[in-house]
Amino acid sequence: MNKRLQRGFTLIEVMVTVAIVGILLAVAIPAYSDYVVRGRLSEAFTALGGAQPAAEQYWSNNRTYVGFGAANTFPASTPYFTYALSGESASTxxxxxxxxxxxxxFVYTIDQNGTHATTGSPAGWGVNASCWVDHKGGACTN
Incomplete structure (x- = not known):
């Protein structure tokens, strides 16, 4: 009897493995990318949410919002977001x-009334005048 030992993988087995890995990557990479973007959005939400009480404290001390932008409690720019104050007056x-x-x-705003708004976003994310969009399709969780 002539026995042949098989060593290694056949071409079909390798191709099936490559196909399975390709399918998994086609699903995993976009999902992970969206997850990373949503994580970076929380930086803006935290900074704006933290600046609002600081603005109210500034108003309590000065009876105006004028000059709040120069205060030390205003958010500093980061690699992913820049922050600006506009429309500052005695009451807004x-x-x-x-x-x-x-x-x-991505462009997010908050005003003296605590109104959250998404005024700009990349394609597929959507805008909303009453919340901060944090999921594709315009969905908000806050």
Missing amino acids: YTLTATGAGKMSG
Whole structure:
């Protein structure tokens, strides 16, 4: 009897493995990318949410929002977001977080009434005048 030992993998086994890995990557990479973006968005939400009480404290001390932008409690720019104060007066202000670098296109605001708004976003994310969009399709969780 002539016995042949088989060593290694056949071409079909290798191709099936490559196909399975390709399918998994086609699903996993976009999901992971969206997860990373949502994680970076929390930076803007935290900064704007933290600046609002600071603005109210500034108003309590000065009876105006004018000059709040120069206060030390205003959010500093980061690699992913820049922050700006606009419309500051004795009774109004708007804080804006604008995406930079990999987060460009995202624009979030909060005003003296605590109104959250998404005024700009990349394609597929959507905008909303009453909440901060944090999922594709315009969904908000806050």
